[in-house]
Amino acid sequence: MLKxxxxxxxxxxxxxxxxxxxxxxxxxxxxxxxxxxxKSILLYxxxxxxxxxxxxxxxxxxxxxxxxxxxxxxxxxxxxxxTSAGLAMSILYAYALSxxxxxxxxxxxxxxxxxxxxxxxxxxxxxxxxxxxxxKNTIFALIIPSLxxxxxxxxxxxxxxxxxxxxxxxxxxxxxxxxEFRVLTQVVFPVSKPIIATIGLFIGVGYWNDWxxxxxxxxxxxxxxxxxxxxxxxxxxxxxxxxxxSVAKSTSLAGQLPAATVRMAIAVIALLPxxxxxxxxxxYFVRGIALGAVKG
Amino acid sequence: xRSKRKSIIKNLPVYLMILPGFIYLLINNYIPMAGLxxxxxxxxxxxxxxxxxxxxxxxxxxxxKTPDAFRITRNTLLYNLAFIxxxxxxxxxxxxxxxxxxxxxxxxxxxxxxxxxxxxSMVIVSYLTYAFLSSNTGLINxxxxxxxxxxxxxxxxxxxxxxxxxxxxxxxxxxxGTVVYLASILGIDRTLYEAxxxxxxxxxxxxxxxxxxxxKPTIITMVLLSVGRIFYSDFGLFYQxxxxxxxxLNTTNTIDTYVYRGLITLxxxxxxxxxxxxxxxxxxFLILAANALTRRYSSENALF
Numbered sequence: 001m002l003k004x005x006x007x008x009x010x011x012x013x014x015x016x017x018x019x020x021x022x023x024x025x026x027x028x029x030x031x032x033x034x035x036x037x038x039k040s041i042l043l044y045x046x047x048x049x050x051x052x053x054x055x056x057x058x059x060x061x062x063x064x065x066x067x068x069x070x071x072x073x074x075x076x077x078x079x080x081x082x083t084s085a086g087l088a089m090s091i092l093y094a095y096a097l098s099x100x101x102x103x104x105x106x107x108x109x110x111x112x113x114x115x116x117x118x119x120x121x122x123x124x125x126x127x128x129x130x131x132x133x134x135x136k137n138t139i140f141a142l143i144i145p146s147l148x149x150x151x152x153x154x155x156x157x158x159x160x161x162x163x164x165x166x167x168x169x170x171x172x173x174x175x176x177x178x179x180e181f182r183v184l185t186q187v188v189f190p191v192s193k194p195i196i197a198t199i200g201l202f203i204g205v206g207y208w209n210d211w212x213x214x215x216x217x218x219x220x221x222x223x224x225x226x227x228x229x230x231x232x233x234x235x236x237x238x239x240x241x242x243x244x245x246s247v248a249k250s251t252s253l254a255g256q257l258p259a260a261t262v263r264m265a266i267a268v269i270a271l272l273p274x275x276x277x278x279x280x281x282x283x284y285f286v287r288g289i290a291l292g293a294v295k296g
Numbered sequence: 297x298r299s300k301r302k303s304i305i306k307n308l309p310v311y312l313m314i315l316p317g318f319i320y321l322l323i324n325n326y327i328p329m330a331g332l333x334x335x336x337x338x339x340x341x342x343x344x345x346x347x348x349x350x351x352x353x354x355x356x357x358x359x360x361k362t363p364d365a366f367r368i369t370r371n372t373l374l375y376n377l378a379f380i381x382x383x384x385x386x387x388x389x390x391x392x393x394x395x396x397x398x399x400x401x402x403x404x405x406x407x408x409x410x411x412x413x414x415x416x417s418m419v420i421v422s423y424l425t426y427a428f429l430s431s432n433t434g435l436i437n438x439x440x441x442x443x444x445x446x447x448x449x450x451x452x453x454x455x456x457x458x459x460x461x462x463x464x465x466x467x468x469x470x471x472x473g474t475v476v477y478l479a480s481i482l483g484i485d486r487t488l489y490e491a492x493x494x495x496x497x498x499x500x501x502x503x504x505x506x507x508x509x510x511x512k513p514t515i516i517t518m519v520l521l522s523v524g525r526i527f528y529s530d531f532g533l534f535y536q537x538x539x540x541x542x543x544x545l546n547t548t549n550t551i552d553t554y555v556y557r558g559l560i561t562l563x564x565x566x567x568x569x570x571x572x573x574x575x576x577x578x579x580x581f582l583i584l585a586a587n588a589l590t591r592r593y594s595s596e597n598a599l600f
Contacts, residue, residue, distance in 0.1 A: 019390065118583075119576060121332070
């Protein structure tokens with residue numbers, strides 16, 4: 001019996017180690033390629049251990065940093081603003097739905113639930129945002145469409161409020177004369193930090209990783225996010241040489257652009273914040289995903 | 297009447313709280329729903345959407361006359377079925393293994409690793425894929441060359457793509473299912489296992505007779521949730537990962553990529569909106585059906 005259990009442990013660990021290697025291998029390949037010498041890549045291809053190490057990709061990015069830094073700044077700006085606004089709107093909506101005596105609760109619940117069942121799709125959305133709301137090539141195009149708020153997040157917050165904030169606590173605050181907004185900020189908030197962190201991270205990762213809004217609504221390269229730069233480089237391997245900071249530079253640099261490694265280096269830079277932050281906060285993601293499955 | 301007005305005044309702060317989200321949903325979700333009528337119009341922006349001429353089902357006739365309509369429906373459905381099956385089997389397997397491993401530290405490590413790809417954008421995933429599949433510089437062709445096998449032009453050979461996409465999809469999303477199923481397994485009453493251990497059952501019996509039957513409601517919910525979305529595809533997976541390669545369209549074009557190409561690349565609003573309408577309506581009924589089934593199996597997991 002014990003022996004059987006021991007061998008099972010070895011098999012289980014073995015399978016999970018193989019799975020982990022398969023998961024991490026592509027990321028390792030990306031990282032190693034960004035530290036490789038461009039010529040060696042062109043000769044031998046991408047490899048897990050570069051034939052020749054080189055920092056030229058990162059040096060190139062450092063020299064030609066204007067476009068990359070600007071894109072990085074746009075991504076950070078959009079992520080911070082979008083996450084704050086989206087989180088605030090989601091919490092407010094969820095709080096209203098969690099009030100048992102709120103008239104119209106049924107209507108507003110249905111109003112948000114229905115968006116999970118039915119949607120207009122890309123064509124009407126695109127026409128509305130570009131032709132009527134004139135969002136094309138504005139910073140709002142990266143913040144507003146689709147990412148601000150969704151039914152899933154609101155429902156998760158609402159059920160947390162309903163199950164984890166004691167009604168007696170809210171009643172007591174009311175008897176003390178607290179207004180609705182104060183009840184939310186001073187009673188509900190402090191006991192709801194885990195769900196707020198979880199949803200904030202969900203929204204934040206959504207903004208950091210978003211390239212769709214850029215693809216649909218942004219053609220002005222001053223508004224490119226880091227993901228959109230990557231996306232465009234994928235389309236056009238010569239992208240960087242075309243968009244170097246000055247024309248003179250671009251003509252002189254075009255020949256030496258270490259494209260094969262620079263692409264990988266920019267992807268590494270875009271990925272870095274996720275790789276650093278995610279392991280630290282992964283318990284919030286795990287909790288959020290587990291909650292979502294139970295109360296979808 | 298008066299009491300109603302009083303209640304509205306009393307609840308005014310709550311209405312104000314819900315207002316920003318309400319307006320957002322109205323704009324981002326409800327106006328586009330109404331905008332689906334353009335599928336029945338010959339859109340002319342000079343006249344405006346509402347005043348554009350009605351054309352009845354003409355856009356749909358064009359769409360369903362092309363071989364594309366069948367192809368994109370087939371691809372969307374078959375890929376989703378494959379994704380559901382593969383991710384279910386591997387996700388449940390990972391979750392069962394993790395639940396059996398004694399070392400808490402190891403479990404946490406594996407779980408963190410398998411969920412990591414879920415946090416990575418599809419654009420970066422397409423870079424990772426490119427590093428493996430690029431014909432001149434990819435790792436796989438490099439390997440084929442070393443062992444003396446002919447190289448493959450991955451981005452023009454469509455036969456490989458069903459496997460590539462299933463693999464990439466699994467790599468990116470299996471961690472999500474693993475986390476869900478593991479949470480479900482950890483919710484099982486431990487005394488059941490203790491009782492079974494007294495009866496001397498094997499590990500395999502334990503897994504197939506206790507663990508899997510007890511997480512069946514979660515499995516059914518997850519599968520039905522995916523079945524409800526079977527008419528939708530991950531645009532990034534089908535557009536970015538194959539690098540928008542024309543040679544692969546037959547096996548990589550889905551309804552979502554078709555609508556995008558119709559709208560942006562070809563500027564054919566009629567065709568794109570007809571395909572979008574088709575997706576919205578069929579998708580709606582599929583979600584309703586999946587939800588009705590979910591309610592039968594485990595009502596607390598149904599959407600409504």
